Amino acid sequence: MLILITKAPYGTEDAYAGFRAALMTSASGMKTDVLLMDDGVFNLVEKQNPADFPSNLKEIKILRGLDVEIYCMKNDLEKRNIKPPDYVKIVDKISELVLKNEVILTF
Amino acid sequence: MNLGIILTSGIANSGVNTALKLADAALKKHNVKIFCYEDGVAVTKKGQEPMRNFTNTGNEIEGLINNGLDIIICGSCARARGIKENELINRVRTGKTGKDLPELIDWADKIVMVK
Numbered sequence: 077m078l079i080l081i082t083k084a085p086y087g088t089e090d091a092y093a094g095f096r097a098a099l100m101t102s103a104s105g106m107k108t109d110v111l112l113m114d115d116g117v118f119n120l121v122e123k124q125n126p127a128d129f130p131s132n133l134k135e136i137k138i139l140r141g142l143d144v145e146i147y148c149m150k151n152d153l154e155k156r157n158i159k160p161p162d163y164v165k166i167v168d169k170i171s172e173l174v175l176k177n178e179v180i181l182t183f
Numbered sequence: 184m185n186l187g188i189i190l191t192s193g194i195a196n197s198g199v200n201t202a203l204k205l206a207d208a209a210l211k212k213h214n215v216k217i218f219c220y221e222d223g224v225a226v227t228k229k230g231q232e233p234m235r236n237f238t239n240t241g242n243e244i245e246g247l248i249n250n251g252l253d254i255i256i257c258g259s260c261a262r263a264r265g266i267k268e269n270e271l272i273n274r275v276r277t278g279k280t281g282k283d284l285p286e287l288i289d290w291a292d293k294i295v296m297v298k
Contacts, residue, residue, distance in 0.1 A: 077288070089221055089222075090221070093191070093220060093221050096280065097220070097280070099281075100280050100284050100285060101284065101285050101288065103281060104285035105285075106285060106288070179288055179294050181189065181294070181296050182296055183191075
Protein backbone atom coordinates (compact mmCIF):
# COMPACT_ATOMS: atom_id res chain seq x y z
CA MET A 77 0.00 0.00 0.00
CA LEU A 78 1.42 3.36 -1.04
CA ILE A 79 -0.16 6.63 0.04
CA LEU A 80 0.90 9.32 -2.40
CA ILE A 81 0.50 12.85 -1.02
CA THR A 82 0.86 15.71 -3.50
CA LYS A 83 -0.81 18.52 -1.52
CA ALA A 84 0.71 20.97 0.93
CA PRO A 85 -0.58 20.90 4.50
CA TYR A 86 -3.45 23.04 5.74
CA GLY A 87 -4.73 24.66 2.51
CA THR A 88 -6.98 21.67 2.01
CA GLU A 89 -7.84 18.57 4.00
CA ASP A 90 -6.21 16.27 1.44
CA ALA A 91 -2.76 15.81 2.98
CA TYR A 92 -4.19 15.21 6.45
CA ALA A 93 -6.71 12.73 5.00
CA GLY A 94 -3.84 10.92 3.28
CA PHE A 95 -1.88 10.60 6.52
CA ARG A 96 -5.04 9.37 8.26
CA ALA A 97 -5.61 6.75 5.56
CA ALA A 98 -2.00 5.60 6.02
CA LEU A 99 -2.58 5.38 9.76
CA MET A 100 -5.70 3.24 9.28
CA THR A 101 -4.19 0.82 6.79
CA SER A 102 -0.93 0.37 8.70
CA ALA A 103 -2.78 -0.05 12.02
CA SER A 104 -4.87 -2.80 10.39
CA GLY A 105 -1.73 -4.71 9.49
CA MET A 106 -1.18 -3.65 5.86
CA LYS A 107 2.39 -2.73 4.97
CA THR A 108 2.04 0.95 4.16
CA ASP A 109 4.47 3.55 2.90
CA VAL A 110 3.98 7.25 2.23
CA LEU A 111 5.48 9.13 -0.71
CA LEU A 112 5.50 12.92 -0.65
CA MET A 113 5.81 14.66 -4.00
CA ASP A 114 4.99 18.00 -5.63
CA ASP A 115 3.69 20.35 -2.90
CA GLY A 116 3.31 17.34 -0.61
CA VAL A 117 6.94 17.86 0.41
CA PHE A 118 5.83 20.96 2.36
CA ASN A 119 4.45 18.53 4.95
CA LEU A 120 8.05 18.03 6.07
CA VAL A 121 8.75 21.66 6.96
CA GLU A 122 9.90 21.80 10.56
CA LYS A 123 8.29 23.84 13.33
CA GLN A 124 4.78 23.75 11.88
CA ASN A 125 2.37 25.41 14.25
CA PRO A 126 -1.09 25.36 12.66
CA ALA A 127 -3.74 27.29 14.55
CA ASP A 128 -6.90 25.79 13.07
CA PHE A 129 -5.79 22.37 11.84
CA PRO A 130 -4.19 19.32 13.45
CA SER A 131 -0.44 19.11 12.89
CA ASN A 132 0.57 16.87 10.01
CA LEU A 133 4.03 16.50 11.57
CA LYS A 134 2.36 14.79 14.53
CA GLU A 135 0.62 12.42 12.10
CA ILE A 136 4.00 11.60 10.52
CA LYS A 137 5.45 10.93 13.97
CA ILE A 138 2.63 8.46 14.71
CA LEU A 139 3.16 6.76 11.34
CA ARG A 140 6.86 6.31 12.01
CA GLY A 141 5.93 4.50 15.21
CA LEU A 142 3.96 2.06 13.05
CA ASP A 143 6.96 1.33 10.79
CA VAL A 144 5.59 3.40 7.93
CA GLU A 145 8.44 4.64 5.75
CA ILE A 146 8.24 8.24 4.55
CA TYR A 147 9.63 8.70 1.04
CA CYS A 148 10.13 11.99 -0.72
CA MET A 149 10.98 13.08 -4.26
CA LYS A 150 14.44 14.66 -4.48
CA ASN A 151 13.55 17.12 -7.27
CA ASP A 152 10.48 18.37 -5.45
CA LEU A 153 12.50 19.03 -2.29
CA GLU A 154 15.20 20.90 -4.21
CA LYS A 155 12.72 23.05 -6.14
CA ARG A 156 11.19 24.19 -2.86
CA ASN A 157 14.49 24.42 -0.97
CA ILE A 158 13.28 22.11 1.79
CA LYS A 159 15.73 20.15 3.93
CA PRO A 160 13.94 17.02 5.08
CA PRO A 161 14.42 15.36 8.47
CA ASP A 162 16.95 12.48 8.59
CA TYR A 163 14.30 9.75 8.73
CA VAL A 164 12.97 10.61 5.25
CA LYS A 165 14.08 8.35 2.41
CA ILE A 166 14.82 10.48 -0.65
CA VAL A 167 14.16 8.98 -4.08
CA ASP A 168 14.96 10.17 -7.61
CA LYS A 169 12.02 8.49 -9.30
CA ILE A 170 8.79 6.85 -8.26
CA SER A 171 8.79 3.82 -10.56
CA GLU A 172 10.24 1.38 -8.03
CA LEU A 173 7.72 2.36 -5.34
CA VAL A 174 4.82 2.23 -7.79
CA LEU A 175 5.81 -1.22 -9.03
CA LYS A 176 6.23 -2.77 -5.59
CA ASN A 177 2.82 -1.61 -4.29
CA GLU A 178 -0.42 -3.27 -5.37
CA VAL A 179 -2.61 -0.38 -4.21
CA ILE A 180 -1.82 3.34 -4.50
CA LEU A 181 -4.10 6.00 -3.06
CA THR A 182 -3.42 9.58 -4.13
CA PHE A 183 -4.26 12.59 -2.00
CA MET B 184 -14.46 -9.16 -9.88
CA ASN B 185 -14.75 -6.92 -6.84
CA LEU B 186 -14.33 -3.21 -7.59
CA GLY B 187 -13.67 -0.75 -4.77
CA ILE B 188 -14.12 2.97 -5.43
CA ILE B 189 -12.83 5.56 -2.99
CA LEU B 190 -14.65 8.85 -3.57
CA THR B 191 -13.38 12.11 -2.09
CA SER B 192 -15.25 14.61 -4.31
CA GLY B 193 -18.24 16.56 -3.07
CA ILE B 194 -21.56 17.40 -4.68
CA ALA B 195 -21.38 19.27 -8.04
CA ASN B 196 -17.85 18.00 -8.67
CA SER B 197 -17.61 16.02 -11.89
CA GLY B 198 -15.59 13.38 -10.04
CA VAL B 199 -18.84 12.23 -8.45
CA ASN B 200 -20.46 11.67 -11.86
CA THR B 201 -17.39 9.73 -12.97
CA ALA B 202 -17.50 7.50 -9.90
CA LEU B 203 -21.22 6.81 -10.25
CA LYS B 204 -21.01 6.09 -13.98
CA LEU B 205 -18.12 3.73 -13.31
CA ALA B 206 -20.11 1.99 -10.58
CA ASP B 207 -23.18 1.74 -12.84
CA ALA B 208 -21.19 0.13 -15.65
CA ALA B 209 -19.31 -2.23 -13.34
CA LEU B 210 -22.45 -3.41 -11.50
CA LYS B 211 -23.67 -5.06 -14.69
CA LYS B 212 -21.00 -7.74 -14.28
CA HIS B 213 -19.18 -7.15 -11.01
CA ASN B 214 -19.52 -6.43 -7.30
CA VAL B 215 -18.99 -2.78 -6.41
CA LYS B 216 -18.43 -0.96 -3.15
CA ILE B 217 -17.90 2.78 -2.76
CA PHE B 218 -16.16 4.25 0.28
CA CYS B 219 -16.93 7.98 0.66
CA TYR B 220 -14.10 9.91 2.29
CA GLU B 221 -13.52 13.64 2.97
CA ASP B 222 -16.12 15.72 1.02
CA GLY B 223 -17.38 12.54 -0.64
CA VAL B 224 -19.62 11.82 2.36
CA ALA B 225 -22.00 14.66 1.41
CA VAL B 226 -23.13 12.92 -1.78
CA THR B 227 -25.03 10.40 0.33
CA LYS B 228 -27.40 12.95 1.90
CA LYS B 229 -31.03 12.41 1.06
CA GLY B 230 -33.34 15.17 -0.17
CA GLN B 231 -30.87 16.71 -2.61
CA GLU B 232 -32.40 19.39 -4.83
CA PRO B 233 -29.65 20.38 -7.28
CA MET B 234 -29.93 23.41 -9.50
CA ARG B 235 -30.97 22.75 -13.07
CA ASN B 236 -28.52 20.85 -15.28
CA PHE B 237 -26.74 19.40 -12.27
CA THR B 238 -27.14 15.68 -11.74
CA ASN B 239 -29.16 14.59 -8.74
CA THR B 240 -26.48 12.36 -7.27
CA GLY B 241 -28.82 11.31 -4.46
CA ASN B 242 -31.29 9.79 -6.93
CA GLU B 243 -28.46 8.11 -8.82
CA ILE B 244 -27.07 6.59 -5.64
CA GLU B 245 -30.51 5.25 -4.69
CA GLY B 246 -30.77 3.58 -8.09
CA LEU B 247 -27.29 2.07 -7.79
CA ILE B 248 -28.05 0.72 -4.30
CA ASN B 249 -31.14 -0.96 -5.77
CA ASN B 250 -28.83 -2.55 -8.34
CA GLY B 251 -26.52 -3.95 -5.67
CA LEU B 252 -24.10 -1.14 -4.80
CA ASP B 253 -22.74 -1.19 -1.26
CA ILE B 254 -21.88 2.35 -0.19
CA ILE B 255 -20.12 3.20 3.03
CA ILE B 256 -19.21 6.63 4.36
CA CYS B 257 -16.39 7.63 6.68
CA GLY B 258 -18.14 8.29 10.00
CA SER B 259 -15.65 10.82 11.31
CA CYS B 260 -15.73 12.73 7.98
CA ALA B 261 -19.54 12.87 8.23
CA ARG B 262 -19.50 14.05 11.86
CA ALA B 263 -16.94 16.73 10.95
CA ARG B 264 -19.44 18.04 8.38
CA GLY B 265 -22.45 17.83 10.67
CA ILE B 266 -24.06 15.04 8.66
CA LYS B 267 -26.29 12.87 10.82
CA GLU B 268 -27.11 9.23 10.19
CA ASN B 269 -30.84 9.98 9.78
CA GLU B 270 -29.99 12.40 6.94
CA LEU B 271 -28.49 9.68 4.78
CA ILE B 272 -30.08 7.92 1.82
CA ASN B 273 -31.58 4.58 2.88
CA ARG B 274 -29.09 1.72 3.07
CA VAL B 275 -26.02 3.98 3.02
CA ARG B 276 -23.82 2.61 5.79
CA THR B 277 -21.82 4.73 8.21
CA GLY B 278 -18.46 3.11 8.68
CA LYS B 279 -15.27 3.63 10.57
CA THR B 280 -12.26 4.65 8.51
CA GLY B 281 -10.00 2.45 10.62
CA LYS B 282 -12.08 -0.63 9.88
CA ASP B 283 -14.00 -0.14 6.66
CA LEU B 284 -11.27 1.43 4.50
CA PRO B 285 -8.77 -1.42 5.07
CA GLU B 286 -11.61 -3.96 4.66
CA LEU B 287 -12.56 -2.43 1.30
CA ILE B 288 -8.95 -2.59 0.12
CA ASP B 289 -8.71 -6.24 1.24
CA TRP B 290 -12.01 -7.12 -0.45
CA ALA B 291 -11.37 -5.42 -3.79
CA ASP B 292 -9.53 -6.90 -6.74
CA LYS B 293 -9.22 -3.38 -8.13
CA ILE B 294 -9.26 -0.04 -6.34
CA VAL B 295 -10.06 3.21 -8.13
CA MET B 296 -9.70 6.49 -6.32
CA VAL B 297 -11.86 9.33 -7.66
CA LYS B 298 -11.17 12.90 -6.63
